[in-house]
Each structure stands twice: as C-alpha cells, then as structure tokens.
Amino acid sequence: MSDAAATSSRTIRGLLGATRGTNGRLHWTDVFTYMYLGFGVLLMFGPVIWLVLSSFKTSSALLEFPPTFLPLGQIEIQVEGYDDPLPLFEATLEDGSVKQLAQVRRIGIMSQMVDPENPGETIQVPINRRTEVREFRMALENYRDPLERFDFTRYLYNSVVVTVVATLVTLLINSMAAYGLAIYEFRGRAAIMLLVIGTLMIPITVILVPVYLVVTSMGMINSLWAVILPGAATPTGVFLLRQYMLTIPRDLIEAARMDKASEWAIYWKVVLPLAMPAMAVLAIFSIMWRWNDFLWPLIVLNRSEVYTLQVGLNAFQGELDVQWHYILAMTVVTLIPVTLVFAFLQKFITTGIASSGMK
Amino acid sequence: MTEIRLSEVKKAYGSVDVIHGIDLVVDSGEFCVFVGPSGCGKSTLLRIIAGLEDITSGKVVIDGDTVNTIPASERGLAMVFQSYALYPHMSIYKNMAFGLENSKLPRAEIDERVNSAARMLQLQDYLHRKPKALSGGQRQRVAIGRAIVRDPKAFLFDEPLSNLDAELRVTMRKELAALHADIGGTMIYVTHDQVEAMTLADKIVVLQAGRIEQVGTPLDLYNKPQNVFVAGFIGSPRMNIFDATAEAGESGLILRCGPCAMAVPPIEGLAPGDACSFGIRPEHLDVTENHEADLVASCSLAEQLGGETYLYCDAEGLPQITAHRPGQLSVAEGQEVALRIDRTNLHVFDRNGQTLANGFAG
Secondary structure, eight states: OOHHHHHHTTSHHHHHTOOSSSTTOOOHHHHHHHHHHHHHHHHHHHHHHHHHHHTTSOHHHHTOSSOOSSOEEEOEEOOTTOSSOEEEEEEEOTTSOEEEEEEEEEETTEEEEEETTEEEEEEEEEGGGEEEOEEEOOOTHHHHHHHHTSOHHHHHHHHHHHHHHHHHHHHHHHHHHHHHHHHOOOTTHHHHHHHHHHGGGSOHHHHHHHHHHHHHHTTOTTSTHHHHTTTSSOHHHHHHHHHHHHTSOHHHHHHHHHTTOOHHHIIIIIIHHHTHHHHHHHHHHHHHHHHHOOHHHHHHOOSGGGOOHHHHHHHTBOSSOBOHHHHHHHHHHHHHHHHHHHHHHHHHHHHHOOOOSOO | OOOEEEEEEEEEETTEEEEEEEEEEEOTTOEEEEEOSTTSSHHHHHHHHHTSSOOSEEEEEETTEEOTTSOGGGSOEEEEOTTOOOOTTSOHHHHHHHHHHHTTOOHHHHHHHHHHHHHHTTOGGGTTSOGGGSOHHHHHHHHHHHHHHTOOSEEEEESTTTTSOHHHHHHHHHHHHHHHHHHOOEEEEEESOHHHHHHHOSEEEEEETTEEEEEEOHHHHHHSOSBHHHHHHSSSSOOEEEEEEEEEETTEEEEEETTEEEEEOOOTTOOTTOEEEEEEOGGGEEEOOGGGOSEEEEEEEEEEOSSEEEEEEEOTTSOOEEEEEESOOOOOTTOEEEEEEOGGGOEEEOTTSBEEEEOOOO
C-alpha cells in the first residue's frame, strides 16, 4: 500500500472509504466487500431502525397496510366555520380536476368535504376517490403517555436500581469467590471449581420453584431484593474472573505478602485492579442480563410499584388488545441504557487490557 | 541487625524431598549468597526463610524467634524478585509506598522514606511513571527501593540480576555491593552465577540437590574446596579434574592418569592402588619447557584476549584441559604444549569426591 493510502486510512473517512483498488477505481473485492458489509448492516441494524421509526408512528399508522417506512401523519387544517381542525385530503372531482379538500364528515362510502379556500360550499366525494395528504410527523405521545400516565419512569427507576445494585453485588461476591479459587491452593479446589461450573448446566426453569419458595419464606416477594439477590452469584462470573486471575503472576501476590499486605489488601489493591478487564466484561454481561431479565421479575414482582421495565412492557400486552405503539416506544427507551453502557465499557475493554508490565 | 538461623530444615513436595536437612547461620549484617546449579533448592530455601513456602520439619529462627508459623507478612523481611514483581497498575511512588501504607505509617514519613530511597537509587525523576515506562535496570532499582524503604530486618534477593544484560549486570552488582556497604543490613542473595557470588558475598553457601556442600568465604571456597563439586563449581573457567589412580612412589605417591604421572608427598587417607581424582585450576597450569612438564597436550583452540590467553588442549586418555595464562602466548592451534601442574595449588579428592588435600608445600 502506498504512503498516502496508509495515512488516509487513519482518519475515519479514510477508513470508511478504504479500497483495495488504487486511483479511485474499485477492485472487484471492494464491490464485494461493500455489498457484504452493507448486507450485514441491514441484517443487524435494520430491525433496530424499523423499531425506532415505528415507535414514532400512531397506533393506526402501525396497523396500516402496506406499511410506510417513515412515521407519517395526516395534515389537519383549521377551516373557517368549524371548531375542530379537519383532516386534509387530495380529492379527484367529477370533472377530473384534483384538489386539496378538508373532510367534514364521512357518511357511508361518501365523504362530505369542504374547500378550505371556499368554506361555505360542501362537496360530496366518494371515499375511494380521495387520498390522505400526509407529512412526516412523529407521534411523540407514544413516549409521553407511558412516561407520564403509566408511571414508566418508576419502572425505569426500578430497573436502574436492580441493574446497578445487582451488578455491584455480582462483581463483589464473584470476584471474592474467584480470588479464593485462584490465589489459594487447598485440597479440593478443583472439585469446588468443577461444582461451580457444573451449576452452569442447571437451567433456571428447574430451580424456579425452589428459589421462589426460598424468596417467599424470606419475605422478599414484591421487593427489588427478590430480583437482585438470587442471581447475584453467577457461575459464569466466578469462572471468568477466576481464569483471568490465574494469569496474574504469582510473584505479584507474593511481593504484596512480603509488603505486609493483608489478604483483603492483596485482593482489593493488587488483584482487583489487575483483573479490571475481566471485571469489565462481567459488568457488561451482568448489566445486560439484569436489564433484559424478564421471567424471574415477572414471577416475584406482582405490584406495579416494583415492576421493572421488562415487566412493565408486558403490561401493555393485554389479552384482547396489544398497545403496539406504547410497546415499541418503551422498547426503544429500554434499549438506550444498555446501548450506552456497551458503547462505553467496550472501549474500556479494548484499551484497558493492561499488560502485566512484567517480562 | 538480624541473625537468621536454620536448623534441620527439610522440605518435601509430596513424597519428593527437595531440601534435606539444612543447618545454617547467617550472621547479622552479613551478605550471604546461596549458589548452586538450577534445581538445587536455593530459591526454595530463600522462600522458606521469607515464609512463602512451608517447611516439612526443622526450625527457622530470626533474631532468636522461631518463625515457622509466622506468615511472610509478619516476618519483617523484604524480598526482591527475579521478575521484579512491580505492581503494574501503580506508579513507582505507589509501588515503593505500598508496604509502608500497609504498616499504617503516617503520610509524611512515607513520603520522606520513599523520596530518600529514590534519591539513593536515582529514581526521583521516575516516581510518577508506571513500571511499564521504565527500563530493566530502573525496574530493578525500583524493586530494590521497595525493599529499602521498608527498613526490613533482612533483605532477600532471588536472582535479581538474571533478567539484565551483561553490562548492566556488572553495574548493578557494583551498586548492590555499595548498597550493602551503605545500609549494612543482613542480606541473603540467591544466584546461579558464581561470579556474582564471588564478588558480592561475605559468605557463600554452595548447594546441590537440596544439601549444603560447603559454607565459607569466597576465597576459602576457591582455595580450599571441601569436595569435587565445590571445586568444579567455584572458579571460572572451571577446574580441570582428572580421574587418577594412586601408586607407591619414591617419596610418597604417584598419581597416574593416562599419560600423566605426578609424584606427590604422602596423602592421609590415600593408599597405593586407590582410585582418586585430582583437580587443577586453569590459572595454575603453567606452560613450560618439555623436560619440566607433567603432561604434553595438543592445543585445539587458543583464545587470545590480549591481556590473557585461554588454551583448550587435548591429550589422549584425558578430558579437555583448559589453561589460563596472563599475557599473550604465541601458541597456534594444533601445536604441542607442555603443561606443568602447580603442586601448591593441586587439589586431590578421594573416590567419593571428598577433598584429601588442597595444595602441597613447595
């Protein structure tokens, strides 16, 4: 590759526009690559974009067929002599001319329309000879209503509390268990580790009832602790952190011991900072698990004050009537925090894998 | 000032004994070097003293207190590791202050101690860097500084120079010697490099396969090795050792070994007909005229260093012979060389490798 290409690839523009062909011509692999990447973007990002766009549609627009890509709303105008704003249509009149008319009311297959410029006279138009005049409009009430009326801010708050507290508890106790299993050598260490990994194979559905009984007998039903505590110790987390801690040079721990550090100080000041990359990975996992958790909160949270977002979303789904516009809007809301967290912590992972500083 | 005493210390991993009953006293303020080939148990012994390794039986006594059950953190020793073991996430300052913070010293005193150690080791400019940003020699100094600030009862060094290049190793060796002269603490130093041992030590402990072969001052070990292992291990290049048989001679014994027959005074413990071996250091082999020579060998390689010359010679029935002479010798490869063994520096060992005689008068 030439120097110019090498330098240009360092900027975002250069990176995105990088080609294998030189002098602005495209090599066939460039075409193939961009098509492949474009397909990937469509596949991965398409549903998310569809979700976001749909969340701004009104409930009637959502049910429309064929669906529109952009959220559109019918234009309504104020016409002299009518109290309410009237919807605007494009009507084909009997003489063949096309005109924008406002509809006063609809009677059967006929619609009674009025010309905004000449409000005195009403015109009868068959409904199949008129089309709605629409503009790009976002139905923000999809967001406003649930957040104001249905107490979604409360659910959001609950979800944040569950996620943050549970992740902190998970990180703390998992790293402590991992420290014990990685740093100390004792009889039965491998057996205990095997047991921990073995629990990975037990699906949640199997232990649902026993855990529910335990949680009930501890009186935690309908409190957020019922969601936070049972899943705090995860075999995945212990395994992940333990394997990472095994790679920390033993010399460092022994040096700390010679430096009069207590076991807690070794854990807190030496091992934990060095295990940060693994902790970040576990933090991301934990946040995603907790934020998206549905089944368990649904079981133990029965009062709407303690609902998490996912359970709250479920409430829009009645037996007879599904409020798609609210579900879509609130799904977008639930997506935002995880996306942000991932964006920030992912950067931490890639840059933060600290080399141990030892040869 | 600290005296460290080991008595009957044994260590086994499962059914494998690695340390077979070590008795040793390291006097207060002494620079003691454990030296031996890889796997001889010298690092294990150091870690036993440090408290990082349990012992199977025996006693470790520091300043009169038996410390067998006292954990490493409470023994008051400081250790410098081969890998330096600097905490990679802490600045140099933090690395050095870590031990003091754990001892709950006041901030001002920590600051003062770290700064004075940094001045001593010329690290003032690096205090706020991470270990990653330092060169090998600087990291080594930080590791030593971390030990110094603690003002420990004794310093333990586990092959601290083995990760440095040859030139830096010589420099650091001198700095360590100066440091010991400066602060005068008890130091135990593990190395497999006998040159380091000879140059640094007040007392050398030669270990092999978990046993002490000899303890003594560097020159004691050089002049009076107690057995063939120490004789071969101490000194560079290593001593020439020949298997021989004792025969009765006119005024004592004749040691016969291939083409070489050497008359020596009578030796206690060696009777005619006994198998034995004798050793002569390369620097004690003279190149002489033919009529004075004990053996004649052909030179297979001559290394001319200008100030000194090394000759590697072959003779039938003998292992390769190394001779070291000062100055420049005009010996070509393949040339016959007449060698005379200096009787005052001849070492004779019995069939078990124990020393029978170290040098003969005249």
